[in-house]
Amino acid sequence: MNKKEFINELRKHLRSIKKQDRDEILEDYEEHFRRGKKQKRKELDIASSLGNPKEIAKEAKGELKGSLSLGGMANDTFLVVLSRIKEYSRMVFQGIEELFSKEIKQVKKEVYKETKEQTSEIKKDKKTFFAKLFSVLFNLLIGIWLVFAVYLTVGSLLISGWAITLAGVAAFAISIAGLFVELPYVNNEFIPMGIFAGISITSVGVLLSIFSWQTGKLFSKLISRYLRLNKKRKNKNE
Amino acid sequence: MDTQLKKGAMELCVLSTLEKKDYYGYELVQKISKILPISEGTLYPILKRLKTEGWLETYLKESKEGPARKYYGITRNGKIHVKKLKEEWKEFSKRVNEIIK
Numbered sequence: 001m002n003k004k005e006f007i008n009e010l011r012k013h014l015r016s017i018k019k020q021d022r023d024e025i026l027e028d029y030e031e032h033f034r035r036g037k038k039q040k041r042k043e044l045d046i047a048s049s050l051g052n053p054k055e056i057a058k059e060a061k062g063e064l065k066g067s068l069s070l071g072g073m074a075n076d077t078f079l080v081v082l083s084r085i086k087e088y089s090r091m092v093f094q095g096i097e098e099l100f101s102k103e104i105k106q107v108k109k110e111v112y113k114e115t116k117e118q119t120s121e122i123k124k125d126k127k128t129f130f131a132k133l134f135s136v137l138f139n140l141l142i143g144i145w146l147v148f149a150v151y152l153t154v155g156s157l158l159i160s161g162w163a164i165t166l167a168g169v170a171a172f173a174i175s176i177a178g179l180f181v182e183l184p185y186v187n188n189e190f191i192p193m194g195i196f197a198g199i200s201i202t203s204v205g206v207l208l209s210i211f212s213w214q215t216g217k218l219f220s221k222l223i224s225r226y227l228r229l230n231k232k233r234k235n236k237n238e
Numbered sequence: 239m240d241t242q243l244k245k246g247a248m249e250l251c252v253l254s255t256l257e258k259k260d261y262y263g264y265e266l267v268q269k270i271s272k273i274l275p276i277s278e279g280t281l282y283p284i285l286k287r288l289k290t291e292g293w294l295e296t297y298l299k300e301s302k303e304g305p306a307r308k309y310y311g312i313t314r315n316g317k318i319h320v321k322k323l324k325e326e327w328k329e330f331s332k333r334v335n336e337i338i339k
Contacts, residue, residue, distance in 0.1 A: 028263060028282045031308065035264035038303065051277025060283035 003033045006047040013057030015083050017064060025060050150219055157212035165205030172198025248274060248284055250327055253293060253312060253320035262299075262307040285310060293319050 001009070007026060014022045029050065036046040050056070175194030178186035186194070251270055255261065261269070263282070271278045288294040293316030298306040312320070 025282065025286065028286075028308075029279070032264050032267065032278070032282075034304065035262075035307075049271070049277065050279035053279075055277075056279040056283065059280050060286070063283040063287040 001047045001053075002043045003030075003047065006033075006050065006053055009053040010057055013054050014060065017061060021064060147223060151216070154212050154216040154219065158209060158216065161205050161207075161209030161212055163205070164208060165202055168198050168201030168203070168205050170198075171201060244274075244276065245284065246323075246327075248276065248281065249288065250320070250323045252281070252284065252288065253316055253323065256294065256310055256312040257317065257320060260309045260311040262309045266310060288316070291319075292316070 007029060010029060011022065011026060014025060032050065033043065033046055037043070171194050174183065174186060175191045175198060177183060178191050178194070248270065251274060252266070255266065255269060263285070266285075267278045267281045270276075270281060285294065289296060289310075293313055294310050295313050296308050296310055299309050300306050
């Protein structure tokens with residue numbers, strides 16, 4: 001295998017990855033050939049010590065895994081499908097050409113085998129794509145609504161707490177005021193009950209406010225921690 | 239040889255080599271493949287990954303002969319990582335040696 005054959009073979013096996021990654025990888029090997037030739041090595045010799053392009057492509061794809069972004073995945077899937085369509089049509093034409101030759105059976109067998117292989121590969125790509133898509137959708141739809149619902153609950157609890165506190169304070173204040181001035185409905189029966197109930201209701205209201213406030217704070221902390229984790233994971237992936 | 243083990247060994251060798259001095263791709267690949275039983279081509283994907291992990295960095299340097307060369311150097315994180323790897327490797331090989339002697 002000479003340089004051209006090696007690079008073409010490698011490119012062929014790397015067609016399913018992002019163009020930018022592929023170009024970068026291919027450039028490394030082009031550079032390797034250039035250096036080798038400077039040292040008076042033969043192309044055939046350099047290629048053979050580099051190893052099998054198919055194996056190298058497999059390694060490279062393995063090393064790239066886990067660093068694919070959602071956009072990249074969608075783009076890649078599209079490109080793979082496109083290149084496969086091109087390939088199939090080429091194969092079909094080849095098949096027609098050789099339809100009348102002796103090798104008709106052989107060709108058919110090969111086309112069938114490769115088609116089967118490649119379809120299973122595309123299926124795998126699609127699977128990871130949908131898994132990623134699902135996780136993004138979950139974050140967007142369920143996650144946002146979940147956050148919204150919890151904040152709504154905590155918020156209404158807090159407002160109820162304030163209202164109860166206010167009612168308790170008012171009951172207490174009116175009862176005390178009744179001791180000194182004439183007020184409608186505030187008689188000797190109402191005043192002791194008003195003072196007692198006022199104090200209890202105020203305590204309940206204050207407790208509820210504190211509880212909901214703390215819950216809200218805890219929840220905010222959890223969300224920000226989750227977001228940071230997500231960001232970290234995203235950065236790591238990129 | 240088990241590929242996973244080989245990969246770990248290659249990672250360790252690449253990082254330790256670059257700890258001493260920076261190399262350009264071809265030179266580094268020649269050096270490592272002389273020592274380890276690997277085909278030269280499998281090293282480039284590993285270099286790319288080590289760079290993505292943030293343990294290596296690359297830069298272009300002019301050379302007298304021909305176009306600029308891509309040099310590889312170790313980062314601060316890489317140095318911390320290789321220290322950990324070395325300890326793990328020593329412990330691991332010590333145990334294996336005890337069993338096989």
